[in-house]
Amino acid sequence: MMSGNHHIRIEGVSKAYGSFVALKGIDLSIAKGEFFSLLGPSGCGKTSLLKILGGFEAPSAGDVIIAGTRVNDVPPYRRNTNMVFQSYALFPHLDVYANIGYGLKRRKASEAEKRATIEGLIDLMQLKGLENRNVEKLSGGQKQRVALARALALKPEVLLLDEPLGALDKKLRDEMQKELRAIQQRVGITFVFVTHDQEEAMALSDRVAVLFDGRIAQVDTPRNLYNRPKSVDVAQFIGTINLFDGVLRSATGGRTTVESPDFGTISVAEPAPSTASGRLRMAVRPEQVAIEAAGAAAAPGRIAGEGTVTALSFRGDRSYVELALKTSGAPLSVVVPNVSSSQVRSLDVGTTAGFSFAAEDLLLLE
Amino acid sequence: MTTRTIFAASGSRQGLLLTAPAVLVVSGIVAFAFASLVCYSIWTQTYLDMDHTPTTLNYQRFFREPMFLFLLGKSLLIALGASVITVLAAYPVAYYVSFKVQRRKLLWITILTLPFWMSYLLRVFSWKLILGYNGILNTGLGTLGLISAPVEALLHNSFAVVLTLTHSWAPFAVVPIFLSMERIDRSLLQAAADLGDTPLQAFRRVVWPLTLSGVFSAGILIFIPTVGDYVTPQLVGGTSGIMIGNLIFAMFTKLNNWPLGSAIALMSLLAIGLIVFAASRLLGVHKVEVK
Numbered sequence: 001m002m003s004g005n006h007h008i009r010i011e012g013v014s015k016a017y018g019s020f021v022a023l024k025g026i027d028l029s030i031a032k033g034e035f036f037s038l039l040g041p042s043g044c045g046k047t048s049l050l051k052i053l054g055g056f057e058a059p060s061a062g063d064v065i066i067a068g069t070r071v072n073d074v075p076p077y078r079r080n081t082n083m084v085f086q087s088y089a090l091f092p093h094l095d096v097y098a099n100i101g102y103g104l105k106r107r108k109a110s111e112a113e114k115r116a117t118i119e120g121l122i123d124l125m126q127l128k129g130l131e132n133r134n135v136e137k138l139s140g141g142q143k144q145r146v147a148l149a150r151a152l153a154l155k156p157e158v159l160l161l162d163e164p165l166g167a168l169d170k171k172l173r174d175e176m177q178k179e180l181r182a183i184q185q186r187v188g189i190t191f192v193f194v195t196h197d198q199e200e201a202m203a204l205s206d207r208v209a210v211l212f213d214g215r216i217a218q219v220d221t222p223r224n225l226y227n228r229p230k231s232v233d234v235a236q237f238i239g240t241i242n243l244f245d246g247v248l249r250s251a252t253g254g255r256t257t258v259e260s261p262d263f264g265t266i267s268v269a270e271p272a273p274s275t276a277s278g279r280l281r282m283a284v285r286p287e288q289v290a291i292e293a294a295g296a297a298a299a300p301g302r303i304a305g306e307g308t309v310t311a312l313s314f315r316g317d318r319s320y321v322e323l324a325l326k327t328s329g330a331p332l333s334v335v336v337p338n339v340s341s342s343q344v345r346s347l348d349v350g351t352t353a354g355f356s357f358a359a360e361d362l363l364l365l366e
Numbered sequence: 367m368t369t370r371t372i373f374a375a376s377g378s379r380q381g382l383l384l385t386a387p388a389v390l391v392v393s394g395i396v397a398f399a400f401a402s403l404v405c406y407s408i409w410t411q412t413y414l415d416m417d418h419t420p421t422t423l424n425y426q427r428f429f430r431e432p433m434f435l436f437l438l439g440k441s442l443l444i445a446l447g448a449s450v451i452t453v454l455a456a457y458p459v460a461y462y463v464s465f466k467v468q469r470r471k472l473l474w475i476t477i478l479t480l481p482f483w484m485s486y487l488l489r490v491f492s493w494k495l496i497l498g499y500n501g502i503l504n505t506g507l508g509t510l511g512l513i514s515a516p517v518e519a520l521l522h523n524s525f526a527v528v529l530t531l532t533h534s535w536a537p538f539a540v541v542p543i544f545l546s547m548e549r550i551d552r553s554l555l556q557a558a559a560d561l562g563d564t565p566l567q568a569f570r571r572v573v574w575p576l577t578l579s580g581v582f583s584a585g586i587l588i589f590i591p592t593v594g595d596y597v598t599p600q601l602v603g604g605t606s607g608i609m610i611g612n613l614i615f616a617m618f619t620k621l622n623n624w625p626l627g628s629a630i631a632l633m634s635l636l637a638i639g640l641i642v643f644a645a646s647r648l649l650g651v652h653k654v655e656v657k
Contacts, residue, residue: 056556076559077567089557093575102571103561154561 007032007190008053008158013062015048022048024214026062030192030207035184037193037201040211041237046194047162049211053192054160055079067157082151083160086167088143090135096146097122097131103154121149124183141172148180152187159184161193165200177203198238202226210234226285232365235283242289242332244282244325246364248272256364258282261327262305268359273366283363286335291321291343292354304356307332309349319344323353406628416625424629434613438634441610442641444524445592448531449585455532456539456584461573463540464547475544479537486534490601493530497521497602522604530598531588539584546580547573582649586642593638594631610634 008030015023022045030036038046051057052064055076064071071079082103090099100121104114122128125145130138135146144164151159165173165180181204184191195201201208202222209219218230229235232243246260251272259265260282273280298304307323310331321334321344334355336344347353407424410417428434463474481489496502497520504516520526550573558568596611603609610630617627 054556054560056559076556077562077564081560083557083560085553085557087551087553089551089553091554091557091572093572102558106562106567150557150561 006030007034007067008192009063009065010049010053011063011065013049013052013059013064015045015052015057016060022214023052023059026214026216028209028216028219030190032190033188035181035191035193035204035206037195037205037208038211039195039198039201039208039237042196044211045214046196046211050083050160050162050192050194053158054081054083080156081158081160082154082156083162084144084147084151084164086162086164088147088164090143090146090150092134092136095132095134096127096138099135099146100149100153102150107154117153118149121153124186125149140168141176144168144176145179148183152183152189156189158190158192161191163195164193165195166197173200180204202238210237212237229283229363229365232281232283235363235365239285240333241283241285243365244328244330246280246282248275248278248280258364262325262330263303266303266359266362268362268364270362270364273364275366281365283365284357284361286320286333288361289332289334289355289357291334291336291347292356293343294352294354296354296356298356301359302356303359303362304354306352306354309347309351309353312344312347312349314338321347321353323355326352403628403632406624407632409625411623411625424626425633427626428629428633434610434630434633437608437610437613438630438637440524441593441634442637444527444531444609445589445595448528448535448592449589451528452532452535452539452588453543453581453585456536457543457577457581459536460540460543460547460580464544475541478540481533482537487597487601489534490530490598493526493533493602494521497526497529521602523606524603526602526604527599527607527609530602531592531595534598535588535592538587542584542587543577543580546577550576578649582646585645590638590642594634 006029008028010026010028013023013026014021024045026045026049038049040046048057052059053066055071055074055078058072066079066081091102094102097118101114101118104117107114109117122131125148127142127145127149130142135143138146147164161180165176168176177200180191193201193204202225205222207219207221208225210217210225212233218225218234220228225234225238229238229241235241235243244260244262246258249257249259249265251257254271255267255269256272257265257267258280292304294306296304306326308326309321310324311320311322313320313322316338318338319336321336323332323334324330325332332355338344343353408420408422410419410421410423459478463471463478467474494501498504499516499518499521501520503520504513507513508516554572554576555568558572559565563571593609594611594614596609596615599607599609599612614627614631614634617623617630621627
């Protein structure tokens with residue numbers, strides 16, 4: 001990323017509430033017009049970071065720079081950021097129209113301009129006909145759209161979204177995800193989106209920061225987070241993954257040789273992770289593993305093994321196979337698409353099955 | 367209907383069933399008292415006997431003799447003054463406890479209602495001790511050399527009545543206002559700030575309209591009983607602080623004219639009802655939904 005393109009810079013931001021430290025030295029930069037997600041389990045500090053960006057809380061240490069200006073001490077009402085709250089926070093004594101126009105009321109613009117802005121947003125959010133409805137009488141999806149329209153009405157530089165889809169049911173959530181993405185692309189505003197739902201973060205974002213325990217574990221594109229997680233924690237948080245123990249034998253010129261009880265000595269075209277003890281973890285995604293005939297030799301470029309089937313689960317378009325590896329007994333999950341020639345049909349709990357995966361799909365983690 | 371079916375009934379129906387006994391008892395008693403008042407007001411007292419021939423003479427007298435209307439008007443004004451001052455004084459207190467106090471809010475509210483643990487009579491009487499000719503205030507100011515002679519204007523007037531009523535009823539005002547503030551979702555204030563409101567603007571545009579129903583119920587709660595109060599005016603009001611309640615009290619006791627007393631009481635009731643109705647219209651409280 002070009003340095004001139006940094007719209008939001010977060011430099012060494014920490015936040016402590018009494019003795020509880022919510023954020024521990026966060027460094028981030030977010031580009032203009034980017035859809036950026038803060039992803040993590042509850043209590044990881046993602047909402048605190050969002051509140052610091054919105055000005056509702058001051059960082060205990062570090063700086064927040066938005067569009068080149070340090071905003072640490074700028075109160076929310078003087079910031080060019082707007083927030084979509086988790087609980088929507090719609091004003092119950094005002095109707096839909098007045099809620100959307102709430103922030104515009106003080107702005108120095110003609111009444112006609114304000115009305116045009118509000119009506120434009122009502123069209124964009126498909127709220128036509130609900131202008132004079134009491135906000136308490138709206139459905140969850142409608143409230144969500146009013147909250148979004150209200151925040152966008154002020155044409156903020158940055159829109160902050162605090163788990164805005166959390167309260168919606170699955171179907172509505174999927175719909176709102178698509179809408180949110182489309183709206184973001186249309187208005188071109190930088191979105192900072194907080195969520196604990198990794199699928200949602202992946203579906204929406206240009207980049208995602210994964211937070212654990214007040215620290216950033218990894219910042220990357222959704223594709224890289226999934227395919228190239230930098231730690232076991234990230235790998236396990238984003239989707240499911242199989243982990244095996246291994247011992248580092250040698251690492252030269254970007255190739256690493258590892259020894260493991262299940263796969264023998266294998267060589268992977270990947271730099272070794274830093275490991276003091278020489279022990280490391282190998283990881284492979286369930287859908288990257290294929291079921292083979294038991295005892296079949298590994299094809300070139302693939303790593304093969306055997307295990308006992310411990311569970312089988314049919315899910316329509318795919319099946320889940322749980323194996324216990326022959327040597328170590330470590331569990332291995334495999335997801336197999338249910339195509340007509342699927343090997344899965346010959347499997348049964350207790351039988352021995354072979355499996356293989358491409359050597360390039362194997363990840364080496366600390 | 368068995369117990370089972372009562373509890374299986376829909377929410378509103380179940381609520382109705384559960385409140386029915388209390389509602390019946392209370393409305394029965396109120397209806398009886400009200401009917402008695404109406405009956406008395408159209409009868410005539412003839413020394414020791416009651417003339418039961420229906421007549422509007424008591425009402426005619428109420429409107430003909432200026433003293434009655436004057437006293438009613440004065441009582442309404444004193445009650446209005448006491449209500450407004452009490453609500454104005456209670457609002458910041460409720461605001462402080464609701465928005466600024468982080469822990470032990472209940473303890474604060476309990477302490478604020480502490481004056482209520484004492485007899486109403488004692489509370490009123492203590493003001494007599496403070497404001498009296500040889501009272502605490504006069505003695506204190508005299509000792510400090512701020513006044514050369516005790517001030518007589520402190521007691522036995524409408525000011526003393528309003529002051530005493532304000533003090534007596536303050537807890538009644540704090541609680542409904544506090545409750546209406548507690549109901550406000552705090553993220554609304556963040557949302558207002560986020561949308562550009564300074565704290566003062568957010569107060570005016572969010573907190574005030576959302577607490578208006580609490581303010582109104584606090585006002586009503588004080589206004590209604592203070593119009594007819596006769597203890598405070600009698601103890602601290604003197605002759606110039608007399609209110610309609612004292613007159614009604616006298617009618618039912620010393621003057622032994624229940625019919626006229628009833629007519630005055632009903633006219634006071636009507637006046638209060640009209641004022642409360644007009645005020646609710648004026649403030650637009652009927653539009654605010656109570657959750």
